[in-house]
Amino acid sequence: MQIRRLSIADYEALVELWERAKLHYKARGRDSKEEIAAQMAANPQFFLGAFEGDRLVGAVVLSSDMRRGWINRLAVDPGFRRRGIAKALIAESERVLKEAGIKVFAVHIENWNTGSKELFRKCGYVEHRDVTYFSKRESNEV
């Protein structure tokens, strides 16, 4: 398994991976090909893929608000799970974010997602039960 930056040529494989992983994404909003291309152009180091040969088997999208680095859209192909691919993607994400001067790494995990919670706990992340996520958005597509 090798981790490398994704390019827009990987977009279709990325969407297929999200679909296989049953991960929610905003096809007409911030995960559309146009939006992803623009985000990649601005921060090419923030899109990472795990490959077995030519096959994309895991991916993560990073973001930074300058104070925190966020780990988003982490997904591993169901046929390749429990082999440490997500753990390796998280380690590489932290390395990339550190290079950008970030010292706090964060992730939003839906409450039901006990597998993901366990993964992040194992990677040293602390759960904050006293915080509830609020957001305001222009539409459900963004």
Ligand SMILES: CC(C)(COP(=O)(O)OP(=O)(O)OC[C@H]1O[C@@H](n2cnc3c(N)ncnc32)[C@H](O)[C@@H]1OP(=O)(O)O)[C@@H](O)C(=O)NCCC(=O)NCCS
């Ligand atoms: C969550 C997900 C990314 C984990 O990917 P993965 O490559 O299988 O994870 P790893 O093999 O690196 O797991 C490392 C450790 O995390 C924990 N872990 C991972 N998945 C787990 C699960 N489903 N249940 C319990 N613990 C889990 C285990 O401690 C595991 O170590 P072990 O296999 O030695 O027991 C993958 O299941 C997935 O894509 N799920 C659907 C999308 C999703 O929920 N993404 C996260 C959004 S926040």
